[in-house]
Amino acid sequence: MTVGPWTTATIAGLKRPIARSVQLRLDVADRVDHLPGQHYVVRLTAEDGYTAQRSYSVASAPSDPLVELFVERLDDGEVSTYLADVAEPGDTLEVRGPIGGWFAWDGETPALLVGGGTGVVPLVAMVRHAVATDRLDLLRVAVSARTLAELPYADELLAAGAVVVLTREAHGVRPPARLTAVDLLPLWEEGQTAFVCGSSGFAESASQLLVGMGFAPSAVRVERFGPSAA
The missing domain is CATH 2.40.30.10 (Translation factors)
Structure with a gap:
């Protein structure tokens, strides 16, 4: 690279x-x-x-x-x-x-993007690239934040169909909660690579959820950020 x-x-x-x-x-x-x-x-x-x-x-x-x-x-x-x-x-x-080469989407293969707090930033680049190349069908997105006001690029993520989970306030009919396998299971597709970005705690928890769902550890790529992730 x-x-x-x-x-x-x-x-x-x-x-x-x-x-x-x-x-x-x-x-x-x-x-x-x-x-x-x-x-x-x-x-x-x-x-x-x-x-x-x-x-x-x-x-x-x-x-x-x-x-x-x-x-x-x-x-x-x-x-x-x-x-x-x-x-x-x-x-x-x-x-x-x-x-960086490991945590990079090629724009041609299916991916599940999971981000917490400011950890959504590299995932936004992936979403924007997918929109620009008309390949948004390749991406499934789930993000977590404390409140919607604290979620970077919230409007773009929602427009891209992201599942948004908030830990300090309700979102739609969903009460405050952490991201769970129930949120991620509907986003699974054959052949996906998972990209997880957030704080160390968020990244570890999300990675465990994905492996528990059946993702091979080698198919889960993780980038750890600072303390902002939910």
Whole structure:
């Protein structure tokens, strides 16, 4: 898998769609095409030479001319606090990517996407790619969050037919609850690869559910994120 070198990216757009987060649209110099599920590293350098870097999944489809990153602001996050509180359109960042080959959808085979909290971000890239290539029929999606207001890209996920489970509020006729095998079983199809992304606890629980349903462990690909997953 080709990994792009360190390069510069200009912030072409910046939004804060949900609390404690920032959505960045980056114009990456000498950009290398990415696969849905891959990530970029953002590196910051202080005046004294101190550096801090953090990996963020790409939310945009490969066909998007810009690279979209979604960043959750963590109080002790050296990079996330800068991106959420300080960065502005027109600023230049140092980035490297795309990175990752295991947690990447090829766009041609059936997949079951299971995400918690900000762990839905790489799955959104997969959904967007499927929409762009008219292959949404290949994907089945289930996501979990504390509340709908805290779920990144909620409208797009719902439009794609995602099963949405909320742990702190009701969703439709469903009371607050965690994701269960009952939610996932109707989404199963022959030949699927499962992509699971979320906090360590969420990823472990969801992976166990899938293996319990009959998925081979080798068919369950996991990406663990920070503390935001439900």
